[in-house]
Amino acid sequence: MTNLTRALTGISGILATPYDADGAIAPEKQAPIVERALKAGVHILTANGNTGEFYSLTTDEAVAMVQSAADHIRGRCPLVAGVGRAIPDAMRLAKASAEAGADALMIHQPPDPFVAPRGVVDYVKAVSDAGQNLPLILYLRNDAIGTDAIAALCEIPGVVGVKWATPNPMKLKAAIAASPDDIVWVGGLAEVWAPSFYAVGARGFTSGLINVWPERSVAISEALEAGDYRKARDLIAQMQVFEDIRAEEQGGANVPGVKAALAMMGEDCGGVRPPAAWPLTDDQTARLRVFMDENGLLARAAS
Structure with a gap:
């Protein structure tokens, strides 16, 4: 296994995209998120994933965010760059990501x-050609294309x-x-689904929680790698309310849940752009605050 494929068997942290008070991207606000994740031991960081509001960004903004993520990470872990949308946009972003120093493309x-x-x-072939032969990670959200196509x-x-x-x-x-043996299959539905995917052969998982509480993500990863499913389930149960809130409103509260949690920690990364749900409802905010308080995450704002 290469360093990249080995890292894929751990945690693929999906970085949030911060905004300023006017709703413009504010890449500098991402720096403390990166530092916290790296200190906790997150294995890979991804720019321009769905927690990064990829489909709400212009191509220019997505280019700026992968460049800033590379600057923040400085080679301390693999950087995966999300690319997509129309082929010309995806190809431009693939080329810019390679030039920024990304280690792989997530399509x-x-x-x-x-x-x-x-x-x-x-x-995928067209995007790959523009990415200067960077390794490719497929982001599969619709399995209706069938096993043969996959x-x-x-x-x-x-x-x-x-x-x-x-x-x-x-x-x-x-x-x-049905696929080549050297493909790494990563659970793409975060911590909650990780044990089920591990049970059928996946390794590693994606995480938006790492923006807020990376230590918990790392603990879950370590339990799964040790085959301790009971411990992993217990650790997941203790953060379930966070994922429950994010899953509400047909998933439209996903990134708002992360952004609201960051604000409660004293790291205001702005709101989210429509069509996501912003701000959280009073009930969602109250439940999130209890979760943050019970797990000592509000204390980070004081420190």
Whole structure:
């Protein structure tokens, strides 16, 4: 395994994109998030993922965010750069990410309503060509393209991993069996789903929690790697309310939950852009504050 593929078997932390008071990106506010994650031992950091509000950013903003993430990380862990949208935008962002020093590209699965499985293969190949042969990680959020198409995607030269972000462990198991043995399958639905995905052959998981409480993510990763599923489940249960809030409003509270938690810690990273839900409701805010207080996270604001 390379350093990248080994890191993929750990935690892929998805960095939030901070905004200023006027709603413009504020890359400098990301620095303490990166430092906290690295100090805790997070294995990989990702710019321009969904917790980074990728689809709310312009291509220029996405370029700026991957450049700033590279500046903050300074080679201390692998940097994965999310790319996607229209092919010209994805190719431009792939090229800029490579030039910024990214170690791999994470290709968002095209959300177009008219997606042909074989067209996705052509899409990935086009983006790969622009990325100066960086390793590729496929971000799979729709497994309806079928096992054969997923296996074909995994056979594209340069693909080293798949972030599986659908709640279908048995389809994941079938995809693993049909694909090359050297692909790293990463749980793409964060900590809560990690034990189920591990049980069928995945390794590692993505996390938005790392922006707020990376130590908990690392503890869950260590328990899963040790095969201690009971401990992992207990650790997950203690942060379940955070993920429950983020899952509300059809997932529209996902990033708002992270941004609100950061603000409670004294790290105001601004709000979120529509169509996400902002601000949190009074009930969501109250539950989040109790969670933060019970786990000592509000104390960080005081310190």
